Amino acid sequence: MPPKKKTRGLCEGQRTLFNLGITQENHSEEQEDPTETPTETEVRKEVRKFQSNWLTTFPWLRYDSEKNAMTCDVCVKCKRNNTFTHGNQNFKTSSLKDHIKSTDHQTALIVPNLQDNLKKSQEKQQSGKDRAVTIALKSIYWIAKEGIALVKFRSLLNFLKSIGVEDLELLSLSPGITYESDYAAHEFLSSLSDAVEQKTNTVLAESPCITALADESTDRTVTHRLVIYAQTVNPISMQPWTMYLTNIELVEGTGAAISAAIFEQFEKRNVPKSKIMGLGSDGASAMTGRDRGTTGMMLRENPHLINVHCIAHR
Numbered sequence: 001m002p003p004k005k006k007t008r009g010l011c012e013g014q015r016t017l018f019n020l021g022i023t024q025e026n027h028s029e030e031q032e033d034p035t036e037t038p039t040e041t042e043v044r045k046e047v048r049k050f051q052s053n054w055l056t057t058f059p060w061l062r063y064d065s066e067k068n069a070m071t072c073d074v075c076v077k078c079k080r081n082n083t084f085t086h087g088n089q090n091f092k093t094s095s096l097k098d099h100i101k102s103t104d105h106q107t108a109l110i111v112p113n114l115q116d117n118l119k120k121s122q123e124k125q126q127s128g129k130d131r132a133v134t135i136a137l138k139s140i141y142w143i144a145k146e147g148i149a150l151v152k153f154r155s156l157l158n159f160l161k162s163i164g165v166e167d168l169e170l171l172s173l174s175p176g177i178t179y180e181s182d183y184a185a186h187e188f189l190s191s192l193s194d195a196v197e198q199k200t201n202t203v204l205a206e207s208p209c210i211t212a213l214a215d216e217s218t219d220r221t222v223t224h225r226l227v228i229y230a231q232t233v234n235p236i237s238m239q240p241w242t243m244y245l246t247n248i249e250l251v252e253g254t255g256a257a258i259s260a261a262i263f264e265q266f267e268k269r270n271v272p273k274s275k276i277m278g279l280g281s282d283g284a285s286a287m288t289g290r291d292r293g294t295t296g297m298m299l300r301e302n303p304h305l306i307n308v309h310c311i312a313h314r
């Protein structure tokens with residue numbers, strides 16, 4: 001025969017025993033009967049206490065013995081506002097089960113996952129944009145090296161999209177803002193140019209000595225121009241490396257003007273004149289003259305200069 005409910009339908013004799021403190025065990029999980037007298041409820045609350053096995057059953061549960069209160073680790077971490085974040089003293093299994101079902105606790109369980117998913121989504125989106133910008137930069141670099149007009153940038157991107165290159169659609173942030181425009185192409189080119197310049201200046205700074213290579217020419221009109229390269233030495237491997245520096249307009253094609261232009265170009269890059277140990281050219285008189293030629297003018301600044309003329313055409 002099943003045991004009778006201990007708090008319901010107590011006969012007079014049982015009530016008397018109850019009031020005297022003689023009760024049956026394991027009554028702590030029962031629902032309170034609103035018809036019970038306050039004295040009965042008080043007596044039953046006295047015997048309810050925290051059960052350590054709840055910590056295993058409910059992994060999120062924490063118990064503070066000093067405060068004699070239970071808290072929910074999940075809700076506390078999620079900064080929820082309920083009795084299990086303040087300290088719950090209702091030591092009943094039903095109280096814990098009710099908390100599990102509560103919207104607050106369910107929300108606290110979901111929020112970390114949502115935040116994690118959002119973070120992963122943002123990272124994926126960001127890495128996609130990074131890849132798209134890298135492809136755009138490489139495209140600009142290729143266009144520049146091949147001497148192709150920058151206006152072909154969008155056409156090249158459309159071609160890459162058509163052959164299945166992924167993430168390029170991320171270059172269009174909105175209908176009005178896109179990294180596919182001619183303006184963006186110039187910005188990319190400018191950024192690449194800055195990076196190359198920085199690299200060039202670093203190599204110049206590290207090289208123990210430098211040879212300036214220069215060649216004079218004219219453009220389609222009769223404007224004098226000077227193209228300047230620098231031959232450097234890697235201080236560790238001792239391998240030479242020739243780098244393009246600039247192609248500038250000259251006021252006149254004299255040795256003095258060429259010499260001044262070469263020194264000015266290196267000065268802009270913080271290279272001292274004493275570091276320029278050689279001059280290479282095609283051997284034209286404006287370059288080789290030791291009196292008024294470029295060699296002569298440069299020797300005045302650096303007596304240790306070595307001529308390496310005629311390397312280009314002879």
Ligand SMILES: [Zn+2]
Nearest residue numbers: 072074075105
């Ligand atoms: Zn909770």
